[in-house]
Amino acid sequence: MAEHPAYPVGLRLTGRRVVVLGGGQVAQRRLPALIAAGADVRLVSPDATPSVEAMADAGEITWERRPYAEGDLADAWYALIATSDTEANTAASAEAERHRVWCVRSDDADRATAWTPATGHSEGVTVAVLTTDARHRDPRHTAAIRDAVVEGLRDGTLVAPHRRTRTPGVALVGGGPGDPDLITVRGRRLLAEADVVIADRLGPRDLLAELPPHVEVIDAAKIPYGRFMAQEAINNALIEHAKQGKAVVRLKGGDPFVFGRGMEEAQALAEAGIPCTVVPGISSSISVPGAAGIPVTHRGVAHEFTVVSGHVAPDDERSLVDWPSLAKLTGTLVILMGVDKIGRIAETLVAHGRSPETPVALVQEGTTAAQRRVDATLGTVAETVVAREVRPPAVIVVGDVVGVGPHGTA
Known part of the structure; x- marks a missing residue:
């Protein structure tokens, strides 16, 4: 058998009997795919892991709590042998051969009649990678190839053009x-x-x-x-x-x-x-502060955060923001598109009750190679923006969370 490569094929198991011997870690990994394939799964094992037991409790598989016995594979289309009993595995493998049931063995792949490929899924496509030559079988290498292909399909670095008519x-x-x-x-x-x-x-x-x-x-x-x-x-x-x-x-x-x-x-x-x-x-409203070491919420510091647009000033009739109410909140205020209006915003917040000592951080070009963080307070932020030449795009964070973390000022 080792002289010839394995023949790859996809099994359609919907409604067909699949017998799994052993309820350990191997079964725990393989059962979900068999269930997803619609197979009529029969588990034969005196015990099982909690996850496998949960599948049986949910009715996804039928579990017979006993060791393997001759005849268990008679009506099977496919079998997975994964017990810790070598003699039982050998006997079950021989039964599978007699009944012409394709059989995977977790303890001895060379004696199996089928191998399980490393599989992954992306947008309705199943990627299955199989080492067809038993002499060069390396499960880790096979899994690495599978992961590389699936990741490439998912992130777009591996593109397979669709050969179908696309809907505009x-x-x-x-x-x-x-x-x-x-x-x-x-x-x-x-x-x-x-x-x-x-x-x-x-x-x-x-x-x-x-x-x-x-x-x-x-x-x-x-x-x-x-x-x-x-x-x-x-x-x-x-x-x-x-x-x-x-x-x-x-x-x-x-x-x-x-x-x-x-x-x-x-x-x-x-x-x-x-x-x-x-x-x-x-959204930059949470990711940019995070990239600069600022959590928009933190236990004991802020139980809420509010995101507002600062593209129009508080005294502009077009503004839909209730700045006086925002000034009364104790949580975090995140301002987008507000660099050139931050002076008037800060004045409004202070005028309606927010302390001028409230920490402020401006994070320019967040998450990019040009990212920089400039710290100030509501009382100093207007002059700081000018002095430090802060330019859009920048996310502005107002609140005590600015002082939390290794880069904070508190």
């Missing part, structure tokens, strides 16, 4: 706070499959360099006080490219629905009859 649509993808490694697995996969990417300035720009040459990248940057692409133009671009049958990704910084105008785009797509998928992203 748009994915609103939250790219996270800036570090390309902080985009979600699903977001990265959709980005790798895109025909068109409409990207924000605050999205993870490094990911754009990984796109194949045929991908059209549209700059939707909204640079403060500079050139910008009107929201209506962005909506129209999404709709037009999707109607051409292209896979379109709207790559946004942070999360699409946290001050990202994602719902406006989703509504425009819905009105145009374009399917829209929303892929949440890691």
